[in-house]
Amino acid sequence: MSARPLPEATFARTVLGSGPGLALAHGAGSSVDQTYGPILEGLAAGHKVVGVDYPGSGGTPRSTAPLSLDDLADQLVAAAVAEGLETFAVSGYSLGGPVAIRAAARHPERVTALVLTATFARPDNRLALSAPIWGKLAETDQELLAQFLVMMATGADALGAMAPEQLRQAVAYTAAGIAEGSPDHAELVDRIDVREDLAHIAVPPWSSPPPRTGSPPRACTTTSPRTSPEPGSWRSPPATCRWWSARANGRSSSPTSWHSTPPDHGPSRSDRDGR
DSSP states (O other): OOSSOOOOOOSOEEEEOOSSEEEEEOOTTOOHHHHHGGGHHHHHTTSEEEEEOOTTBTTBOOOSSOOOHHHHHHHHHHHHHHTTOSSEEEEEETTHHHHHHHHHHHOTTTEEEEEEESOOSSOOHHHHHHHHHHHHHHHHOHHHHHHHHHHHHSOHHHHHHOOHHHHHHHHHHHHHTOOTTHHHHHHHHTTOOOHHHHTTOOOOOOSSOOOSSSOOOEEEEEOOSOOOOOSSOOOOOOOOEEEOOBOTTSOBOOOEEESSOOTTSOOSOOSOOOO
């Protein structure tokens, strides 16, 4: 069905539930369980959920070569197909956003919807400066990396409002979830640019929530104050879901927003905000 041949699905994967397909693309330095763990059961209650762990995270061994966005996207699609899903929505969190976008661009016959949270099309100046620090600390001092990520991934107001014990727990939680392949993930973040992919993803505009069945492909993103690297953030993002048309030139129409998740498709929120 896919216009491009798929590789053998070799990444470790999580498979849960039944129903409409939902593929999960996790954040950098994380894993499916670390990114989506608290909401996996809820997602699986209405979907067949398939997620892959990138090299160096979860159950997937670290790669000996630099990571490729094409490979991550193809492996995600290959895993979903191997689990019997012909078509499916893709939820991408942080680095998972570009993975989801690349999957939709390379396999449009498979991907029916995108749900993008706390993500980016290319690194902004803040992310471009922080990614090399992130990668270096991941190789040398994971405790310091955890402190750095908590500082970077949490809004100033939220960080300032934390009690000392909450801050300690946040750092400990982040440190416990840092993946072995974090240096490789951070290096990939620094090379990402999916703006051209976005220009080729066609999404019909909506003026109201889409119908329950027979919906054409669409894209959704959750809103948040600013984009920063994660992982290890723990707050839920705002529930507002914005749907737009991705035109041929990559520009989008004015979004229509509402505070609910369309039925039978991916979530409008992730378990963590990352900003």
